[in-house]
Amino acid sequence: MLSTTPLTDGWILRHPDEDGAGLPAAVPGCVHTDLLAAGLVPDPFLGRNETEAAWVGRREWTYERRLGTASEHERTDLVFDGLDTAAEITLDGRTLGRVRNMHRSHRFDVTGLQGLLLVRFASAYTEAEAVRGRLGDRPAAYAEPYAFVRKMACSFGWDWGPTLVTAGIWRPVRLESWSTARISRVRPLVTVEQGAGVVELRVEVERTRADAGLAVEARVGGVRARAAIDGTDGTVRLRVPDPELWWPRGYGEQPLYDAELTLLHGSDALDVWRRRIGFRTVELDTSADAHGSGFTLVVNGERLFARGVNWIPDDVFPSRITRERYRRRLGQAAAAGVNLVRVWGGGIYESGDFYDACDELGLLVWQDFPFACAAYPEERPLRGEVEAEARENVVRLMPHPSLVLWNGNNENLWGFRDWDWERRLAGDSWGEGYYLGLLPRVVAELDPTRPYTAGSPWSGSWAHHPNDPAHGTHHSWEVWNRTDYADYRREVPRFVAEFGWQAPPAYATLRRALPGEDLAPDSPGMLHHQKADDGNGKLERGLARHFAVPEGDFDRWHYLTQVNQARAVAAGVEHWRSHWPVCAGTVVWQLNDCWPVTSWSAIDGDGREKPLYHELRRLYADRLLSLHVRDGGLVLAAVNDSGEEWAAELVLRRMSVAGEVVASTRTAVRAAARTVAHVGVPPELAPAGPKEFLVADADRLRALHFPAPDREVPYPRPEFDVSVESGAVTVTARTLLRDLLLQADRLDPAARAGRGLVTLLPGERVTIEVGGWKPPLGQEAADAVRSALYCVEPAR
Structure with missing residues (x-):
């Protein structure tokens, strides 16, 4: 052996x-x-x-x-x-x-x-x-x-x-060390055919003795099969009756089967290959329709809305990322309702520990080949290396049922068309031969059970602009770079593979990363940990469209930029989910960071969850309420991505910011499984100017509509009561509290809050679980909590 x-x-x-x-x-x-x-x-x-x-x-x-x-x-x-x-x-x-x-x-x-x-x-x-x-x-x-x-x-x-x-x-x-022969490669082709799980193990061996008679014996789920090795390769096929199907989270369970293949010389075992596999089918529907051409993942025949996040290497030194760290970070993603993780092309093919965790958690994996934001030469020595790495990693990763899509590159097809590359290249190679030639051939040859797409964004062919929102995948970056996040609502892309908004990391993360610094948006360390072109300028302009930008108050700036990030992503996800099945997915840029930095992440470089993370838990829940302005009126969207019908009583209240109910109504809302229901809001419930807003409640879910930016809303001075118990903080509102946030890490760097932003009406209360903090006794605890509580305040 x-x-x-x-x-x-x-x-x-x-x-x-x-x-x-x-x-x-x-x-x-x-x-x-x-x-x-x-x-x-x-x-x-x-x-x-x-x-x-x-x-x-x-x-x-x-x-x-x-x-x-x-x-x-x-x-x-x-x-x-x-x-x-x-x-x-x-x-x-x-x-x-x-x-x-x-x-x-x-x-x-x-x-x-x-x-x-x-x-x-x-x-x-x-x-x-x-x-x-x-x-x-x-x-x-x-x-x-x-x-x-x-x-x-x-x-x-x-x-x-x-x-x-x-x-x-x-x-x-x-x-x-080995004798006679060893297993050099196993390609497991796992499919479901007529209700049975089919596993075809294509085996390649390396020999020291050409004349030795070799065989392989395979076992999957109690089924065994044997085949001879002819020369240096062979195939063994197993049929597993009535397998339990592997599903993405939210659609079913994630059963995994042990697959084992033993290389034999007579009765002597020479080498063993072991993996876990799952039975499922996956398709990518890019067919044309009345809206353009789609981009919908279909798993086990079920069309799904991808509730996704983009993944970057979790540390700039990848050798430091342990199995436990992968599990912790991906567990955070799963807890936020995420069902798809895109491994972005400027990073790596991740460790097997990453894909193991995704298999177990039901997280679909979209895997980029490592090409990003550049024209890549196609000549040697690069071309041979590209093919060799692609062949190795396709085979290495294909046992994992979570892996559902291979993607050729990040933004390079778009770059060729829009970033003046074509003129500058003047006919030089730039990677098109990889994305439209070499890589699809490798995937088709080695892993025909999975779909391949040439890039992100990509419209499917050069007949359309690579970033055409009506065709294939779309990256929405004009909003962050140039306009307001309300502009997300101007388009309904078929699949939004990248979009996002920046915010600084948690306060305790900044304090650790910038020791002794007098924190300000433009302090030396803050600027060094802001790598985006004009990043602070975009943050400031984004704030100014909605809030009175605080001057000289870092704590308010820090809070409001985090609120703005959560609001921006919510504007996109609420809009696009309400247009399912025309839009079939959103992949937020980005889940994680590789160091402490102001970025688009939901989880910062120290692993702390920003308000955006908690907002994703709401946005990516199976059921979501949201309010939208359409055709001059208000419409409520009830998104039901669960497997059961959703029937609930809907309560609509037009309220003043002083807390008075101006008008209200009750009605039924009903959405079939995996559908979106739309309910028109009666015109008399539409808020009249910045002093009013609309509240929609159903099944303990809530949607809010404020018709004016916060800087125009005459919010009352926030008043509330606080009580503290071990492991929990309760806040009771005496006035409207808009986007109340407990920054638990201000209580203790080890503290974590169980929820993020919440808006309370007068008389309402919220209990927030707090871990990692031992509160002091009596009034001192309440005072400490008050110093860590923030909400939107009236413009000064």
Whole structure:
């Protein structure tokens, strides 16, 4: 049987030009984390220390350790699951190979060899700039040369991320010793046919003996099958009767089956492959209709609205992301009602731990190939690397039932059309051959059970603009960049794959990341942790459209920018969900951060949930009430994305901001499963000017409509009572409290609140669970809570 020896210990990190003992190196890891552990660079996440670590990415580095390969087996391989990025590997002075791709694994025959193992990393800048010198420059969204090296693009910086260009052995490394043969690849094609689960395992083996008779025996769900290996490949097919289907969350359960395949030589087991699989079907409906051409995911025959979030690497140093951290972050997504996670193309193919968690949580995965916001050359050495990484990762990830879509790139087809690339390229290659040629061929050959789309955004062909909202996927960035979030309501795209609004991270996150700084929107650390072009200007202009912008009051600015972020995303999601099935999905930019930063995230770089996160829990719930202005009148949309009919009494109240009910009515609302019902609001209930608003209540859900921006609304001075118990805070309103927020991390950095923004009418109360805080006794606790409570106040 194949034996494995992990190589995690005994590594030393050196700079080639330096003598001395070197540094202890963690493997998996990277140079930055080793230097941090040794105290040789300051934490780049704090203050403006990022600039103090810039030199690291410009230097060469060497990992070394002694290696012995003595074994009773016929063959020993040195296997690297991930090397970041351009490196030469030598053993006892003998070159084993040279590599240049972070997204691939590498295997070297080291049978009988021993001595000093060296992994010499060139600077990724040196590698990228050399390729650019040979192939010529290409346009990109950023000046860094990320398009010329197969590496996580965002390590070169992004409009939410630091520039920390990594190097290192970032995934596990091991010795594998074996005799006769080993399993080199298994492609599990999992389908459902006529009520049965069908598993076709296509096996490839590597041999030391060409004449050895080999077979494979497979087991799935109690069903067994056996097949011979002819040469270096074979196929074994199993049929599992009446399997339990795997469903996305909200549509059913997520049963997983253990699949095992054993390579045999006679009765001797040589190698074993084990994975978990799930039975389900997936289609992508892009057919034409009266509204254009759609983009609807269909799982097990059920058409679904994708309640999505975009995922970026959860740490700029990906080797630090543990299985537990993936589970925690994706668990937060699931708890917010998310059913789809898009793995964005400027990052990585994530660890198997990521996809395992998605399998278990019922989170659909849309996987980008790693191309983002640049023209990518198609010549060698890049083309061969692109094909090799695509082939490896398609096979690596295809066992996971959560994976439902392969996507060729992020914004590159759009960039070619709209960002002046075509003129600047003057006929040079730019990636079209990957997205419309190579990648769809690889997916069709290796993983025909899943759909592929060429890019996001993409209208399906060059017959339409790549970002045409009537066709395929759409990225809505004009709103954040230039206009007001009310403009989300001007269009009904078929599928909104990116949109979002910025806000700063939680207060405790800022305090940790900017120690000792006198916080202000434009203080040095705040500006350094704002990477977007004119980001603060867009925040300010976005605020000014709705609020009187506070001058010199950082705490109010911090609160209002977070409110504005939640309101902006709500404006889009409420509008687009109300237009199901014409619009079949929203994928909010973005779920998470890779460091503490002002960004579009719902969960900040320290893992704290911003008000947007809690708003997503409302927006992405199975049932949602929202109010809309259409054709000159008000309409209530009752979105029912549950599997049962929704019938409820709807109470509509026209109210004054002083708390008086001006007019009211009761009516029935009924929405069939997976549909949206619309109820017209009687004209006499429409608010008359900024002193009034409309409240809609049904089944403990609420929708509000204020006809004027907050800066025009004569809110009363907020008055409320507070009571504190262990683990909970109760607020009772004596006046209208608009968007009340308890910032629990102001009570204690470890504290978390169980809910976000809530609007209370006079006399109403809300109890907010608070974890991680031990309140003081008596009035001191209530005073502390009052200092952490914020709501919209009358304009000053």
